[in-house]
């Protein structure tokens with residue numbers, strides 16, 4: 001559990017559009033220092049895009065990302081739209097408002113640019129490298145022509161480290177931390193099993209001494225027996241290094257035990273967010289319910305009665321009149337719904 005309420009990462013109205021495709025659309029959440037924050041949802045719902053937007057692999061379309069209180073990414077589309085709408089609807093009186101929006105947009109652009117160069121407190125590495133991502137595909141993300149040492153040391157080299165002995169020592173250290181051995185340093189990725197490759201990915205991330213790790217489906221490609229090992233490794237490192245983890249998965253059963261809080265994504269939107277216990281005890285959004293209904297339990301009685309709930313957004317909601325919003329329905333439990341849906345979710349909670 002997070003040992004305090006300090007917010008490490010704040011994502012505000014994040015949008016990442018690829019031409020017409022709203023891969024991430026108005027997503028907001030906070031990650032507290034020390035916690036494991038799970039993000040789940042089916043393939044294509046925008047989990048990886050959310051992670052890649054946070055580490056600035058994209059210039060985000062709109063919204064803000066704050067890390068340790070510093071705005072590290074900012075998009076401009078919302079300001080542009082506000083200006084356009086104001087021009088169309090507000091007439092003469094809109095002038096001051098438009099000036100305001102222009103100023104905010106300029107500030108967003110400035111912060112976004114500035115964050116690229118900003119240094120971390122140690123004055124050496126970049127601020128943004130305090131967030132590291134473990135990439136989804138352990139095979140595709142490791143260059144087959146590079147040795148394990150070169151792969152793991154890459155971040156240090158980019159940071160400007162030239163001391164060969166120091167680099168080597170650090171590589172040995174992290175190899176041992178992730179359960180590999182120093183003899184592995186000279187080998188190539190194809191010589192390793194899937195689980196070992198993922199450990200190399202973890203080593204590459206922790207050598208940068210990060211504060212936040214975004215682990216993008218780090219165990220999805222692995223056998224169930226190996227999955228637990230990699231999750232245990234992340235959990236150990238989290239305690240040893242005081243890490244905060246954003247853990248992405250498409251399967252709720254994987255995130256349940258490891259995550260303090262879970263956000264559920266569907267088609268670019270965050271539809272529900274709560275502590276793990278709350279989400280499993282009182283799921284409200286029909287998509288969350290469908291994900292839960294897909295988890296088999298080792299309980300024959302339960303399994304006999306378990307019904308897969310199929311989520312069909314067109315049948316589940318009528319948003320033609322009332323628009324949905326992401327609402328905090330009880331402290332810490334957020335759900336996406338129209339006013340009448342929210343009222344019925346409240347009723348459901350009271351009756352439970």
Ligand SMILES: Nc1ncnc2c1ncn2[C@@H]1O[C@H](COP(=O)(O)OP(=O)(O)OP(=O)(O)O)[C@@H](O)[C@H]1O
Pocket residue numbers: 018021023041042043044045046047048049050136250
């Ligand atoms: N670089 C890109 N250019 C254009 N479209 C993209 C790009 N990256 C992702 N998309 C699209 O954005 C949407 C979200 O993709 P994303 O990879 O974030 O999903 P995901 O939740 O990580 O899925 P998975 O569980 O399969 O990894 C998809 O429709 C995808 O096709």
Ligand SMILES: [Mg+2]
Pocket residue numbers: 047048049136216
């Ligand atoms: Mg993905």
